[in-house]
Amino acid sequence: MEKYLAIGVYVAIGAVFIVLAFGVANLVRTDGQARSRSNKLMRLRVLVQFIAILLLCGLGLAAGAFR
Secondary structure (H helix, E strand, C coil): CHHHHHHHHHHHHHHHHHHHHHHHHHHHCCCCCHHHHHHHHHHHHHHHHHHHHHHHHHHHHHHCCCC
């Protein structure tokens, strides 16, 4: 169980990095949709970070860190 949670944490951290990179790249764009896309990417980043935090808590729980 811990192995799968650890893999999930790494995948979630990678996903956060990718969404953050897309957000930073979107700052350079000057088209009309940039503002809307920026808001969507921000919401997606917050959601992925929430999932990563839940996975970290689950990993800590499975490893016995909260006893």
